[in-house]
Amino acid sequence: MTAFWVLSVILIASAIWTISARKPVYSVVALLLNFAALAATYLTLSAEFLAVMQIIVYSGAILVLFVFVIALLSSGVAPFAAGPNRLPKAITPAIFVVLAAFGFLYYALKSVTAASIGAAGQAVAPIGAVGTADVFGSVADFGRALFTVWLLPFEVTALILMVAVIGVVLLAGDRAPYVATPRRARQVEREMREAILRGGE
């Protein structure tokens, strides 16, 4: 109970810091705090494997990618100048979003307070040794579900990652065909000239 409220204060504060930080690097730091608090929340919900995945994938891979891109874009030029306030332009969708938020909150708190986590009558697995197959949320439990019942979605994950890799290489690779950088334009021009010369022989 106490852990939940402490973690939710950390989660909300770091989320607000993420979207309000002046520089993107501070946003990354705030997001790191958010992900760590979320991993701790997963632990209180007895999702051990997901907590570890949260740390490894989000903090270890995605945030490092963000840091690399920030370093890449900030070198040489200053791309992030402070601009005009966007709030007047976004005020209409913002009002709709706030109304939807309060409606959702009202509905949620109104309808599902009856079901309580770990309350009497709920079938929650007993606390046992970590890693045992019949303990809810353990690695063995998760792995058995993932590789038996949910095998097809797991295989689709591989397809998604492969599409992402191909897309990233196509978009940001060195020989990206759809980007007209000056260097690429010069290279294409030289290749075309050489091809014309070869055709004349």
Added chain:
Amino acid sequence: MTVPIGDYVGLASVLFFIGVAGVLLRRNPLIMLMSIELMFNAANLLFVAFSRVWAANAGHVFAFLVITVAAAEAAIGLAIVVTVFRAEKNVDVDEVRSLRG
């Protein structure tokens, strides 16, 4: 361990709408992508919380798939940001107009 599930729903919706506010209000595409990650994480929190309530680990598998999709999305989004920056020397979403019809 007697936190009502409504509290988790409330926390997740607050986090989700903080992410929506970030996408709507910020002009920096990197911070917009981070806000999208916040929204993914709010959805994941709900998956894990309801999975705990019903003692069914299908929610854990769904959260795992969402983490995978978030990783792919972040990689492609950052590649698009880098590509736009290479072409335009500018990544402000209000200034980049070459993709508008």
